[in-house]
Amino acid sequence: xxxxxxxxxxxxxxxxxxxxxxxxxxxxxxxxxxxxxxxxxxxxxxxxxxxxxxxxxxxxxxxxxxxxxxxxxxxxxxxxxxxxxxxxxxxxxxxxxxxxxxxxxxxxxxxxxxxxxxxxxxxxxxxxxxxxxxxxxxxxxxxxxxxxxxxxxxxxxxxxxxxxxxxxxxxxxxxxxxxxxxxxxxxxxxxxxxxxxxxxxxxxxxxxxxxxxxxxxxxxxxxxxxxxxxxxxxxxxxxxxxxxxxxxxxxxxxxxxxxxxxxxxxxxxxxxxxxxxxxxxxxxxxxxxxxxxxxxxxxxxxxxxxxxxxxxxxxxxxxxxxxxxxxxxxxxxxxxxxxxxxxxxxxxxxxxxxxxxxxxxxxxxxxxxxxxxxxxxxxxxxxxxxxxxxxxxxxxxxxxxxxxxxxxxxxxxxxxxxxxxxxxxxxxxxxxxxxxxxxxxxxxxxxxxxxxxxxxxxxxx
Amino acid sequence: xxxxxxxxxxxxxxxxxxxxxxxxxxxxxxxxxxxxxxxxxxxxxxxxxxxxxxxxxxxxxxxxxxxxxxxxxxxxxxxxxxxxxxxxxxxxxxxxxxxxxxxxxxxxxxxxxxxxxxxxxxxxxxxxxxxxxxxxxxxxxxxxxxxxxxxxxxxxxxxxxxxxxxxxxxxxxxxxxxxxxxxxxxxxxxxxxxxxxxxxxxxxxxxxxxxxxxxxxxxxxxxxxxxxxxxxxxxxxxxxxxxxxxxxxxxxxxxxxxxxxxxxxxxxxxxxxxxxxxxxxxxxxxxxxxxxxxxxxxxxxxxxxxxxxxxxxxxxxxxxxxxxxxxxxxxxxxxxxxxxxxxxxxxxxxxxxxxxxxxxxxxxxxxxxxxxxxxxxxxxxxxxxxxxxxxxxxxxxxxxxxxxxxxxxxxxxxxxxxxxxxxxxxxxxxxxxxxxxxxxxxxxxxxxxxxxxxxxxxxxxxxxxxxxxx
Numbered sequence: 001x002x003x004x005x006x007x008x009x010x011x012x013x014x015x016x017x018x019x020x021x022x023x024x025x026x027x028x029x030x031x032x033x034x035x036x037x038x039x040x041x042x043x044x045x046x047x048x049x050x051x052x053x054x055x056x057x058x059x060x061x062x063x064x065x066x067x068x069x070x071x072x073x074x075x076x077x078x079x080x081x082x083x084x085x086x087x088x089x090x091x092x093x094x095x096x097x098x099x100x101x102x103x104x105x106x107x108x109x110x111x112x113x114x115x116x117x118x119x120x121x122x123x124x125x126x127x128x129x130x131x132x133x134x135x136x137x138x139x140x141x142x143x144x145x146x147x148x149x150x151x152x153x154x155x156x157x158x159x160x161x162x163x164x165x166x167x168x169x170x171x172x173x174x175x176x177x178x179x180x181x182x183x184x185x186x187x188x189x190x191x192x193x194x195x196x197x198x199x200x201x202x203x204x205x206x207x208x209x210x211x212x213x214x215x216x217x218x219x220x221x222x223x224x225x226x227x228x229x230x231x232x233x234x235x236x237x238x239x240x241x242x243x244x245x246x247x248x249x250x251x252x253x254x255x256x257x258x259x260x261x262x263x264x265x266x267x268x269x270x271x272x273x274x275x276x277x278x279x280x281x282x283x284x285x286x287x288x289x290x291x292x293x294x295x296x297x298x299x300x301x302x303x304x305x306x307x308x309x310x311x312x313x314x315x316x317x318x319x320x321x322x323x324x325x326x327x328x329x330x331x332x333x334x335x336x337x338x339x340x341x342x343x344x345x346x347x348x349x350x351x352x353x354x355x356x357x358x359x360x361x362x363x364x365x366x367x368x369x370x371x372x373x374x375x376x377x378x379x380x381x382x383x384x385x386x387x388x389x390x391x392x393x394x395x396x397x398x399x400x401x402x403x404x405x406x407x408x409x410x411x412x413x414x415x416x417x418x419x420x421x422x423x424x425x426x427x428x429x430x431x432x433x434x435x436x437x438x439x440x441x442x443x444x445x446x447x448x449x450x451x452x453x454x455x456x457x458x459x460x461x
Numbered sequence: 462x463x464x465x466x467x468x469x470x471x472x473x474x475x476x477x478x479x480x481x482x483x484x485x486x487x488x489x490x491x492x493x494x495x496x497x498x499x500x501x502x503x504x505x506x507x508x509x510x511x512x513x514x515x516x517x518x519x520x521x522x523x524x525x526x527x528x529x530x531x532x533x534x535x536x537x538x539x540x541x542x543x544x545x546x547x548x549x550x551x552x553x554x555x556x557x558x559x560x561x562x563x564x565x566x567x568x569x570x571x572x573x574x575x576x577x578x579x580x581x582x583x584x585x586x587x588x589x590x591x592x593x594x595x596x597x598x599x600x601x602x603x604x605x606x607x608x609x610x611x612x613x614x615x616x617x618x619x620x621x622x623x624x625x626x627x628x629x630x631x632x633x634x635x636x637x638x639x640x641x642x643x644x645x646x647x648x649x650x651x652x653x654x655x656x657x658x659x660x661x662x663x664x665x666x667x668x669x670x671x672x673x674x675x676x677x678x679x680x681x682x683x684x685x686x687x688x689x690x691x692x693x694x695x696x697x698x699x700x701x702x703x704x705x706x707x708x709x710x711x712x713x714x715x716x717x718x719x720x721x722x723x724x725x726x727x728x729x730x731x732x733x734x735x736x737x738x739x740x741x742x743x744x745x746x747x748x749x750x751x752x753x754x755x756x757x758x759x760x761x762x763x764x765x766x767x768x769x770x771x772x773x774x775x776x777x778x779x780x781x782x783x784x785x786x787x788x789x790x791x792x793x794x795x796x797x798x799x800x801x802x803x804x805x806x807x808x809x810x811x812x813x814x815x816x817x818x819x820x821x822x823x824x825x826x827x828x829x830x831x832x833x834x835x836x837x838x839x840x841x842x843x844x845x846x847x848x849x850x851x852x853x854x855x856x857x858x859x860x861x862x863x864x865x866x867x868x869x870x871x872x873x874x875x876x877x878x879x880x881x882x883x884x885x886x887x888x889x890x891x892x893x894x895x896x897x898x899x900x901x902x903x904x905x906x907x908x909x910x911x912x913x914x915x916x917x918x919x920x921x922x923x924x925x926x927x928x929x930x931x
Binding site for chain 2: 002003005006012013015016017019020023035036037050051052053060064065066068069070072073074076079080081084085086089092103168221263266267270272308330
């Protein structure tokens with residue numbers, strides 16, 4: 001018995017060594033944590049970074065995220081916070097009334113605080129909305145000349161559909177002055193500029209209590225699978241009413257109850273508990289073609305630029321049979337459903353747009369602030385100007401950089417940080433300036449009315 | 462580096478203990494010295510040389526002081542050593558404050574202000590300078606002989622368990638433990654481990670939980686805060702401060718015990734005090750001892766008549782307030798406590814523990830912590846007026862449930878020892894050496910608690926998105 005303290009001390013040391021070994025070698029496999037997060041690497045120490053303490057800070061960050069058994073430690077604490085206090089430790093997941101889970105940005109939007117992600121000035125935000133709507137109207141007109149229809153689908157946000165369960169602002173916000181909201185500003189702007197849009201969000205608000213199934217799930221951030229089915233069925237009818245290119249008809253089967261599927265409980269998964277709470281069963285409905293698909297050449301091609309709400313549509317609809325192709329550019333960045341491209345930047349944008357029959361900008365109310373993710377201005381420039389015109393602007397900007405040592409140094413530092421050449425960093429910077437503010441470099445785009453200029457590919461089309 | 466960090470808990474501490482236990486007894490101070498230097502340099506690489514330089518200089522000054530035959534030289538060298546330590550503290554901690562106030566005065570008089578590059582504060586300077594001063598003065602007074610080895614002295618000053626936040630350990634309290642070969646005992650090591658885990662839990666599971674919310678509340682609109690919210694906020698801060706500071710002391714004491722040291726206790730259920738006098742015998746005990754031994758008594762203590770006693774008391778607390786921070790609110794806080802000490806002396810309160818006075822003493826302490834916490838004096842005054850506004854319009858419990866639960870648990874533990882069984886429980890948890898068999902469940906519980914604390918530290922910083930957005 002007198003050896004017990006010695007054994008326990010040695011056991012304690014062994015446990016610590018096990019934790020270190022787990023961090024280095026992953027000797028015991030652990031259930032992975034859910035969600036998207038950046039995996040940090042242990043930085044290489046250097047005299048300068050050790051002396052100024054920056055290496056130590058990075059090493060601590062690395063350890064915090066990667067120490068041995070961190071998955072189990074996180075789940076244990078999260079389960080405690082959830083089981084005892086019904087609280088989420090993940091700031092991205094907020095717990096509202098009756099166990100409804102909300103993604104943070106929906107709560108910010110509901111409490112009119114979303115503006116602060118972009119600017120402190122309401123006027124600046126409203127000007128941004130106006131600018132984007134105006135650009136979109138010009139793009140719509142230009143694409144219409146080529147027989148391509150662009151439209152916006154405003155999708156529902158959970159705060160819009162279930163406002164009564166939204167978490168209170170006092171707990172999470174510092175009582176900021178309310179700012180303008182995209183979901184209120186954009187429909188009015190689209191009406192003013194004549195932009196094609198369908199307000200699925202408003203439709204959901206109006207019909208929420210009239211339908212026998214939940215439009216958004218309790219534990220997910222997106223519309224429910226069944227809601228997305230009925231919604232996209234209507235969106236396709238809208239598409240054809242403004243565009244004309246025919247899409248094969250579909251039938252929607254009878255709704256049925258089933259255990260919650262992905263992504264109907266994605267927020268619950270994001271809590272990273274030991275046991276993910278089981279939400280209520282949800283409704284689903286199967287979609288089938290009502291007519292033969294026919295030759296793919298007869299079907300329209302569609303490009304979808306948008307947020308993650310389109311995933312529900314892709315799970316439920318036979319997109320290969322409805323469209324010649326359906327490119328999905330996730331936030332105008334990662335490209336899906338095209339084996340030849342994995343990023344939107346890899347496409348010849350003008351050629352792709354001219355070939356498409358439909359372009360859908362698909363954003364929920366909370367993401368509408370980033371409508372298009374710069375797609376609209378990129379498309380305007382590419383359709384109106386050739387690469388040589390854009391290169392001329394780049395060359396002019398490069399001359400400005402050469403004349404400004406501070407700017408040049410900034411770009412050199414960026415290049416060093418990202419491990420790319422100075423020229424690559426310079427081009428990235430120039431493209432950022434050109435495509436976020438094209439009117440400064442192509443004055444014709446700033447003028448009222450539709451620009452007359454077209455790129456040579458457009459003229460050949 | 463802080464005790465409640467992953468780098469300390471999962472790497473530094475286990476590797477240090479492994480090295481320490483494997484080192485032969487006569488070399489353990491060297492291992493401890495190397496680890497302490499790494500500990501300090503990790504977070505403050507700029508200041509390690511300042512720390513070492515001042516420590517080495519102090520060692521040789523004290524040696525010379527002890528060797529000096531004439532009292533005049535002894536006094537001079539003692540004064541020089543103390544002045545050097547205080548000078549370091551004044552420069553790094555108070556120079557910015559002094560310049561700011563001088564510039565405010567110059568500006569008010571229409572004169573040109575001084576340009577000044579702000580000085581950064583080396584971590585732990587308030588503690589290691591005071592610890593150096595105790596060594597100087599105790600050696601001067603003949604209470605102890607100066608240390609023979611420089612390395613032992615540096616270990617005494619900078620050993621990492623108490624370097625950053627105390628307790629302020631007098632050399633006489635651990636002289637034998639530093640210079641003699643410490644015999645490590647497995648049961649002592651375990652007891653130290655349990656104490657460390659208790660301290661970590663107090664900090665991570667109570668203080669940090671409360672702190673996250675109370676910071677937001679106190680950063681809000683104080684002018685329109687209702688009375689209920691104000692009282693809950695200041696009670697929360699009171700608990701946060703106590704559990705954070707006492708938790709850190711528990712961790713320091715636990716670490717010391719693992720290495721074979723017995724550090725003095727720093728807290729003794731201060732909120733069960735029935736007077737401010739008693740409060741300062743229970744709160745930050747080692748600071749109180751320092752102020753008594755090296756400031757109050759040299760000023761004359763209570764030996765020069767009542768008037769001088771009250772002045773001495775008030776002066777000591779004024780300076781004690783200033784020691785806590787370079788800002789006027791700390792000075793006012795010190796003066797606030799000094800006033801109550803004087804009043805209690807006048808009224809004869811504090812000589813005996815009167816249970817009826819526990820609550821009023823707690824309220825006085827709460828108001829004092831409001832002054833301590835809110836640096837902006839107009840905002841502090843507004844907050845205090847809200848406390849006594851009795852305006853409960855708009856009061857609602859809108860903060861996270863975990864915040865209220867942590868406050869409730871903290872209050873329960875803070876006043877537990879008012880009950881006899883509470884005192885027994887405390888003795889069992891903190892001061893009892895367990896029988897071998899009893900170690901097993903306690904060890905299991907401690908390991909689980911430690912893992913849970915690590916989970917808390919990791920989880921509260923882990924907020925993944927559903928998808929990456931661009």
